[in-house]
Amino acid sequence: MINDGHSGGVAEARIAGAEKKISVLMLMPGSGLGSAFIGQDGLPLTGQTLCALETAHMIAPLHLLGLAGKTFPCGCGKDWGCVEAYTTISGLPHLLAEKLLKYPGHELAQSTAPIKEKVLSLRSRAQKGDALALEIFDFQARVMGLHVANLAMALDPGIVIIGGGLMDHEVTTPEFRGRYLRLIHEAAQPYLWPQQRGTIKIVPAVLGDLSQAIGAALVALYQSRS
Secondary structure, eight states: OOOHHHHHHHHHHHHHTTTSSOOEEEEEESSSEEEEEEOTTSOBOOOTTSOTTOGGGSBOOGGGTTOTTOOOOOTTOOOSOBTHHHHSGGGHHHHHHHHHHHOTTSHHHHOOSOHHHHHHTHHHHHHTTOHHHHHHHHHHHHHHHHHHHHHHHHHOOSEEEEOSGGGOTTTSOHHHHHHHHHHHHHHHGGGSOTTTTTTSEEEEOOSTTHHHHHHHHHHHHHHHHO
Protein backbone atom coordinates (compact mmCIF):
# COMPACT_ATOMS: atom_id res chain seq x y z
CA MET A 1 0.00 0.00 0.00
CA ILE A 2 2.84 2.38 0.81
CA ASN A 3 6.64 2.45 1.00
CA ASP A 4 7.75 1.82 4.59
CA GLY A 5 9.99 4.87 4.64
CA HIS A 6 7.19 7.11 3.39
CA SER A 7 4.84 5.60 5.96
CA GLY A 8 7.27 6.24 8.81
CA GLY A 9 7.65 9.81 7.62
CA VAL A 10 3.89 10.37 7.78
CA ALA A 11 3.76 9.30 11.43
CA GLU A 12 6.82 11.24 12.52
CA ALA A 13 5.60 14.34 10.65
CA ARG A 14 2.32 14.20 12.57
CA ILE A 15 4.25 14.28 15.86
CA ALA A 16 6.87 16.84 14.84
CA GLY A 17 4.38 19.20 13.25
CA ALA A 18 2.01 19.07 16.23
CA GLU A 19 -0.89 18.91 13.74
CA LYS A 20 0.14 22.21 12.13
CA LYS A 21 0.23 22.45 8.34
CA ILE A 22 3.96 22.18 7.79
CA SER A 23 6.07 20.26 5.26
CA VAL A 24 8.50 17.70 6.63
CA LEU A 25 11.59 15.97 5.24
CA MET A 26 12.60 12.76 6.98
CA LEU A 27 15.91 10.92 6.51
CA MET A 28 16.49 7.51 8.10
CA PRO A 29 20.07 6.21 8.00
CA GLY A 30 20.31 2.52 8.84
CA SER A 31 21.45 -0.36 6.65
CA GLY A 32 20.51 2.02 3.83
CA LEU A 33 19.07 5.53 3.72
CA GLY A 34 15.29 5.84 3.81
CA SER A 35 13.75 9.17 2.80
CA ALA A 36 10.32 10.76 2.84
CA PHE A 37 8.81 14.16 2.15
CA ILE A 38 5.45 14.85 3.75
CA GLY A 39 3.39 17.73 2.42
CA GLN A 40 1.18 20.06 4.40
CA ASP A 41 -1.72 17.67 3.76
CA GLY A 42 0.06 15.00 5.78
CA LEU A 43 0.60 12.71 2.79
CA PRO A 44 3.94 11.61 1.30
CA LEU A 45 5.32 12.61 -2.07
CA THR A 46 5.38 9.32 -4.02
CA GLY A 47 5.93 10.36 -7.64
CA GLN A 48 4.64 8.94 -10.90
CA THR A 49 6.15 5.47 -10.39
CA LEU A 50 6.30 5.44 -6.57
CA CYS A 51 10.03 6.17 -6.73
CA ALA A 52 9.99 9.75 -5.46
CA LEU A 53 12.33 10.67 -2.61
CA GLU A 54 14.85 7.90 -3.25
CA THR A 55 17.38 10.46 -2.13
CA ALA A 56 19.85 7.81 -0.98
CA HIS A 57 21.13 7.53 -4.53
CA MET A 58 21.72 11.19 -5.23
CA ILE A 59 25.35 12.25 -5.59
CA ALA A 60 27.35 13.17 -2.48
CA PRO A 61 29.51 16.33 -2.86
CA LEU A 62 32.76 14.44 -2.42
CA HIS A 63 34.94 17.48 -3.17
CA LEU A 64 33.62 19.11 0.02
CA LEU A 65 34.34 16.02 2.10
CA GLY A 66 37.98 15.37 1.36
CA LEU A 67 37.15 12.34 -0.76
CA ALA A 68 37.39 13.76 -4.26
CA GLY A 69 37.78 10.89 -6.69
CA LYS A 70 36.93 8.22 -4.09
CA THR A 71 33.50 6.91 -5.00
CA PHE A 72 32.46 4.09 -2.71
CA PRO A 73 30.35 1.37 -4.40
CA CYS A 74 26.61 1.31 -3.72
CA GLY A 75 24.24 -1.64 -3.82
CA CYS A 76 22.03 0.17 -6.31
CA GLY A 77 24.71 -0.24 -8.99
CA LYS A 78 25.33 3.46 -9.61
CA ASP A 79 28.97 4.50 -9.63
CA TRP A 80 28.69 8.24 -9.07
CA GLY A 81 29.07 8.30 -5.27
CA CYS A 82 25.62 7.73 -3.77
CA VAL A 83 24.90 9.55 -0.50
CA GLU A 84 23.86 6.22 1.02
CA ALA A 85 27.42 4.89 0.79
CA TYR A 86 28.68 7.75 3.00
CA THR A 87 25.88 7.93 5.58
CA THR A 88 24.81 4.38 6.45
CA ILE A 89 25.97 0.96 7.61
CA SER A 90 26.41 -0.12 4.00
CA GLY A 91 29.34 2.26 3.61
CA LEU A 92 30.99 1.68 6.98
CA PRO A 93 33.49 -0.96 5.72
CA HIS A 94 34.89 1.61 3.26
CA LEU A 95 34.94 4.43 5.82
CA LEU A 96 36.62 2.15 8.36
CA ALA A 97 39.29 1.19 5.82
CA GLU A 98 39.95 4.90 5.16
CA LYS A 99 40.24 5.72 8.87
CA LEU A 100 42.51 2.77 9.65
CA LEU A 101 45.09 4.37 7.38
CA LYS A 102 45.19 7.19 9.94
CA TYR A 103 44.97 4.84 12.95
CA PRO A 104 47.15 1.82 11.97
CA GLY A 105 47.62 0.86 15.62
CA HIS A 106 43.91 0.76 16.40
CA GLU A 107 42.43 -2.41 17.89
CA LEU A 108 40.26 -2.89 14.79
CA ALA A 109 43.35 -2.83 12.56
CA GLN A 110 44.70 -5.86 14.41
CA SER A 111 41.38 -7.66 14.87
CA THR A 112 40.61 -10.83 12.90
CA ALA A 113 36.86 -10.47 13.45
CA PRO A 114 34.58 -10.40 10.39
CA ILE A 115 34.18 -6.96 8.87
CA LYS A 116 30.46 -6.91 9.74
CA GLU A 117 31.31 -7.40 13.41
CA LYS A 118 33.92 -4.66 13.24
CA VAL A 119 31.62 -2.04 11.71
CA LEU A 120 28.71 -2.90 13.98
CA SER A 121 30.98 -2.23 16.97
CA LEU A 122 31.63 1.35 15.86
CA ARG A 123 28.48 2.88 17.36
CA SER A 124 29.24 1.60 20.86
CA ARG A 125 32.92 2.52 20.45
CA ALA A 126 31.98 6.08 19.50
CA GLN A 127 29.83 6.42 22.60
CA LYS A 128 32.83 5.40 24.70
CA GLY A 129 34.96 8.14 23.15
CA ASP A 130 36.91 6.10 20.58
CA ALA A 131 38.53 8.71 18.32
CA LEU A 132 38.38 6.63 15.13
CA ALA A 133 34.71 5.76 15.58
CA LEU A 134 33.79 9.34 16.45
CA GLU A 135 35.51 10.61 13.30
CA ILE A 136 33.49 8.18 11.18
CA PHE A 137 30.13 9.26 12.61
CA ASP A 138 31.14 12.92 12.52
CA PHE A 139 31.93 12.45 8.82
CA GLN A 140 28.57 10.77 8.21
CA ALA A 141 26.81 13.65 9.98
CA ARG A 142 28.54 16.21 7.76
CA VAL A 143 27.51 14.29 4.63
CA MET A 144 23.96 14.21 5.95
CA GLY A 145 24.04 17.94 6.59
CA LEU A 146 25.09 18.67 3.02
CA HIS A 147 22.36 16.29 1.83
CA VAL A 148 19.80 18.18 3.91
CA ALA A 149 20.90 21.49 2.38
CA ASN A 150 20.71 20.06 -1.13
CA LEU A 151 17.20 18.71 -0.58
CA ALA A 152 16.09 21.92 1.12
CA MET A 153 16.69 23.82 -2.11
CA ALA A 154 14.20 21.63 -3.93
CA LEU A 155 11.68 20.81 -1.19
CA ASP A 156 11.86 23.75 1.29
CA PRO A 157 10.77 21.75 4.37
CA GLY A 158 9.82 23.41 7.63
CA ILE A 159 11.14 20.49 9.67
CA VAL A 160 13.82 17.89 9.00
CA ILE A 161 13.52 14.67 11.01
CA ILE A 162 16.48 12.32 11.43
CA GLY A 163 15.57 8.72 12.23
CA GLY A 164 17.30 5.36 12.02
CA GLY A 165 19.48 3.49 14.48
CA LEU A 166 21.67 6.47 15.33
CA MET A 167 18.63 8.12 16.91
CA ASP A 168 17.48 4.99 18.79
CA HIS A 169 17.05 6.00 22.43
CA GLU A 170 17.55 2.42 23.60
CA VAL A 171 21.07 2.04 22.18
CA THR A 172 22.45 5.58 21.89
CA THR A 173 23.17 8.23 24.48
CA PRO A 174 21.74 11.77 24.48
CA GLU A 175 25.29 13.06 23.98
CA PHE A 176 25.85 10.90 20.90
CA ARG A 177 22.51 11.89 19.34
CA GLY A 178 23.05 15.56 20.18
CA ARG A 179 26.52 15.59 18.61
CA TYR A 180 25.25 13.93 15.41
CA LEU A 181 22.32 16.37 15.03
CA ARG A 182 24.52 19.38 15.82
CA LEU A 183 27.00 18.45 13.10
CA ILE A 184 24.20 17.95 10.58
CA HIS A 185 22.92 21.43 11.40
CA GLU A 186 26.36 23.02 11.18
CA ALA A 187 27.13 21.38 7.82
CA ALA A 188 23.77 22.37 6.33
CA GLN A 189 23.67 26.01 7.47
CA PRO A 190 26.16 27.60 5.00
CA TYR A 191 24.32 26.06 2.05
CA LEU A 192 20.75 26.92 3.02
CA TRP A 193 19.02 29.93 1.51
CA PRO A 194 19.16 32.92 3.91
CA GLN A 195 15.42 32.74 4.60
CA GLN A 196 15.78 29.06 5.59
CA ARG A 197 18.56 29.61 8.12
CA GLY A 198 17.14 29.69 11.60
CA THR A 199 13.72 28.53 10.40
CA ILE A 200 14.28 24.90 9.38
CA LYS A 201 14.25 22.71 12.48
CA ILE A 202 16.34 19.52 12.56
CA VAL A 203 14.94 17.09 15.14
CA PRO A 204 15.23 13.39 16.03
CA ALA A 205 12.55 10.82 15.28
CA VAL A 206 10.62 9.60 18.32
CA LEU A 207 8.40 6.67 17.31
CA GLY A 208 10.99 4.02 16.46
CA ASP A 209 9.74 0.88 14.71
CA LEU A 210 6.11 1.81 15.36
CA SER A 211 6.30 4.68 12.89
CA GLN A 212 5.58 2.56 9.79
CA ALA A 213 2.42 0.98 11.20
CA ILE A 214 1.15 4.28 12.59
CA GLY A 215 1.92 6.05 9.32
CA ALA A 216 0.07 3.45 7.23
CA ALA A 217 -2.99 3.91 9.41
CA LEU A 218 -2.75 7.69 9.12
CA VAL A 219 -2.51 7.51 5.33
CA ALA A 220 -5.66 5.41 5.21
CA LEU A 221 -7.37 7.92 7.51
CA TYR A 222 -6.30 10.96 5.49
CA GLN A 223 -7.31 9.37 2.19
CA SER A 224 -10.72 8.37 3.54
CA ARG A 225 -11.37 12.04 4.31
CA SER A 226 -10.54 13.25 0.81
